[in-house]
Amino acid sequence: MPANKQQLLDNRPEGEAVASNFRLVTAQTPELKDNQVLVRHHYLSLDPYMRGRMNDSKSYAQPQPLGQVMQGGTVGEIALSKNPKFAVGDKVVGFGGWQEYSVVDADQPGVLRKVDTTHVPLSHYLGAVGMPGVTAWYGLVKIIAPKEGETLVISAATGAVGSAFGALAKARGCRVVGIAGGPDKCKYAVEELGFDACIDYRQHPDTKSMSQALKEACPKGIDGYFENVGGYILDAVLLRANAFARIALCGMIAGYDGQPLPMANPALLLINRIKIEGFIVSEHMEVWPEALKELGTLVATGKLRPRESVAQGIESAPEAFLGLLKGKNFGKQLVKLI
Ligand SMILES: NC(=O)c1ccc[n+]([C@@H]2O[C@H](COP(=O)([O-])OP(=O)(O)OC[C@H]3O[C@@H](n4cnc5c(N)ncnc54)[C@H](OP(=O)(O)O)[C@@H]3O)[C@@H](O)[C@H]2O)c1
Structure with a gap:
């Protein structure tokens, strides 16, 4: 052996x-x-x-x-x-x-x-055809549940979860805006992953600046947000969220080493009647076959690379x-x- x-x-x-x-x-x-x-x-x-x-x-x-x-x-x-x-x-x-x-x-x-x-x-x-892909699928399909034409935003947009989310959301006829770290990742999000726009958060290091960038990238406001990071990016998204927006709370990587991630204005959840739902993908094994089928097809047909x-x-x-x-x-x- x-x-x-x-x-x-x-x-x-x-x-x-x-x-x-x-x-x-x-x-x-x-x-x-x-x-x-x-x-x-x-x-x-x-x-x-x-x-x-x-x-x-x-x-x-x-x-x-x-x-x-x-x-x-x-x-x-x-x-x-x-x-x-x-x-x-x-x-x-x-x-x-x-x-x-x-x-x-x-x-x-x-x-x-x-x-x-x-x-x-x-x-x-x-x-893409494994746990991270199914994570994107669950948050998109089961929590955000988008309608065609809606505007969706995702942080950590070029990562394992984010890239699958982009392809799944585009397949549902949404406007999809990514948030990622650096110009190369943002270029890749738009040119290779099919995002409609991508915001480099390093150029927008505070809530005010990020909120302004989101306003430009999402002229009709935000209907769905897939949260991977937490912190001021979430605060900025809440400022641009439409009434009855849905937030899939998937990860808060900015706080994984123990950094506190306070929310500046939680009253916006109430004012905009926002649904926010955390989830753990391994607790939803019932969706895996359907999700993996769609993700496998997207990869096999070259729609998700x-x-x-x-x-x-x-x-x-x-x-x-x-x-x-x-x-x-x-x-x-x-x-x-x-
Ligand atoms: N709930 C669940 O069941 C579940 C399952 C799988 C994954 N997740 C979560 O989904 C998220 C993405 O996972 P993944 O596997 O796809 O990882 P990934 O996006 O491939 O890699 C992590 C990315 O997070 C971003 N990041 C790291 N630290 C950051 C910070 N302080 N501020 C902003 N962005 C930061 C980086 O992208 P940038 O350079 O673009 O910032 C990094 O490339 C994570 O939060 C993870 O915990 C949750």
């Missing part, structure tokens, strides 16, 4: 997460028992939610245990099988964590899913993850292992 390099959570962050919170070890892979498979991971997914789990605090999910392999989504291929449902060479998506191999009890429901890589590259099953930031090798996972929390990624952040 192969040696298996793993990244463990060694200690919990105090404030900002740092590389020394992680520890690289090499473990020996155990022999397979009946119904188990050995998965060789091709890509690890790095996702902002992992930052929350590094803390030992109350949340919707259990904290990441100390001294154990960092949990996370993976895609790979079956390297050895003692399970009749999986053959060597099958491509699979699972939750193998930050390591090169995982041994999986493949009979447990939902732990491993075979995927077809004929029209969709394997890595996209961690992004998601970009990826790919770090090389398990050693690079901590730095790539810390970069993701600072916007250094450009598209879905992955670690390529082979």
Whole structure:
């Protein structure tokens, strides 16, 4: 059985997460028992939610245990099988964590899913045709529920969730405005992802300036907002929201290292009769098949061409993850292992 390099959570962050919170070890892979498979991971997914789990605090999910392999989504291929449902060479998506191999009890429901890589590259099953894509779909379809012609805004617009949101919203005939960090990301949002406009928040670092930029990009006001960031951007959106606007509260990455994110004027929620709803995509497994079907079609037909930031090798996972929390990624952040 192969040696298996793993990244463990060694200690919990105090404030900002740092590389020394992680520890690289090499473990020996155990022999397979009946119904188990050995998965060789091709890509690890790095996702902002992992930052929350590094803390030992109350949340919707259990904290990441100390001294154990960092949990996370993976895609790979079956390297050895003692399970009749999986053959060597099958491509699979699972939750193998930050390591090169995982041994999986493949009979447990939902732990491993075979995927077809004929029209969709394997890595996209961690992004546009995976959890981030379904996240965009759920917030858009089930919470914002847009009508054709409405104006929608999304922060972190060029990331894994944001890029899928753009394609899904354009397919529903909406005006879609992104907010992203820097001119390159904004250019890409408009030219490659099909956004109608994109605002570089670094050029608009306060509520007043951002609100003015939103006024220009959204001349008919904002009907739906998909929130990934929090802070003054949310304050600015509220100033431009139409009556009965809907906000899908997906993430607040600006506060993941513990920064407070006060809301300047919550009375606007009342004045504009706004619906705001938080959600966790893994609690809505019932929508996944429908969402993945639409997302898979968008990718296979070239209507969604998601970009990826790919770090090389398990050693690079901590730095790539810390970069993701600072916007250094450009598209879905992955670690390529082979
Ligand atoms: N609720 C759920 O079930 C669920 C599921 C998946 C993801 N999410 C959330 O969805 C959001 C996007 O996730 P993703 O996987 O698609 O990540 P991503 O957008 O690919 O990467 C994160 C992006 O966040 C932006 N960012 C980071 N720090 C920021 C800050 N302080 N202020 C403003 N923007 C900042 C950066 O983009 P810029 O350079 O453009 O700022 C960065 O590229 C995250 O908030 C995540 O927690 C929620």
